[in-house]
Amino acid sequence: MKLTGLSRRRFIGASSGVAAAAALVNLGGADYASADTGTGTWNGATSENGWPVLDAPTAFTIEGSGQKVPLAGGDAATVLLHVARRFHYEMDSLRAGDVLGWTGDRKVTAPYESNYLSGTAIAIRPAWYPVGSKGNLYPGELVVVRDILTELDGVVAWGGDFATPKESHFEIALKDGHPRLKGVARKIRGWDAGPGDDGAGSIDAFDPRRRSAAQAFERRLA
Template identity: 70%
Template sequence: MIRTDLSRRHFIGASAGVVGALTLTTAGEAAAAPADGRTWSTGRSANGWPVLRTAESFRIEGSDRTVRLAGGDAATVLLHVARRFHYEIDSLRSGDVHGWTDDREVKADYESNHLSGTAIAIRRLDYPVGSKGNLYPNELIVVRDILTELDGIVAWGGDFTTPKESHFEIAVRPGHPRLKGVARKIRRWETGPGDEGAGAIDAFDPRRRRAVRAFQRRAS
């Protein structure tokens, strides 16, 4: 499915740099078919976090939306992802962000990470399991910048063999030192003067674009 609704935010920062993002994905690219739904039966989600019986609700700063997540560092990081989407891609609307759930039916293993409150899906109906090529090039630039900024502790479903472009998950185990370091950085931004972090980032800045390319080379 290709989105056709264009908002003012879609064009912020769109410039010659947008062209380079076309190499990251191709609209309409064939994707693996989603697996049949099944019940996740173990006590840990696919990323190694414990399944929760319930989860705390957090407000997404800059919006009046909330999402239920595992607390602590995981929530700090995933809320940062949601904030950047809201500020830099498009304003979040009611029902846009899906976090923790106790529904054990999954179409792909990574959807089990919702059970541990360590994944969010932003507009999951627009970007479902098995669909790829839904984001505009400038939106992809923002997504890649987010992943780079978070130093690989968040994985994006658009990179998975069975894709889901709405999906963002914690990609490291509980207590991982890199998770602690990134969460500490985000909290410092949140308590700082406001000139860093979500709402103060230009993903199209040439220095950030170079950092994204360097990160992708290391990751590959």
């Protein structure tokens, strides 16, 4: 059976997660206890990226979509909300339940999912792009994702680049207070306060100069 478009994505979302979970191994670390089912428990007071686990996050509205997502506040929220609204404006409109942020559930399929516990990661349509599944984005969508990562100068890491992939996953890659995180967040807030001709909604990810910069950034990551 040949699957294309939305039907292909829904098939992947329904079937890949089980196979991926079965294939995962214990990645180690004192904070992560693996179970035979492929799902482990995160026991640490901080998430994998070094941020403190939260008991009470803040709900933020994703611009243009009306959808809310719970996150850590400050610079982390500024950056992750920028990722989500660029997805909304440039890839596809976000609907109820499309974006997951903070959770108090310590069950994780891979250690990087602990970053949801600290409110420093989001998953955009995780049922479409589950753990262990890769190659689900259309070429134009991948161009936008690469442009976002380049624009954010390594402050955000994408699950599609991980050894155990999750293409719905975006996380803060630096610790709280890191100068690069602060600088990128300040840049985004400047766009938000400006006349509206910068930032999300006004970006052409297919501009040759941006494409060239994104390709160079991807090579550095590799």
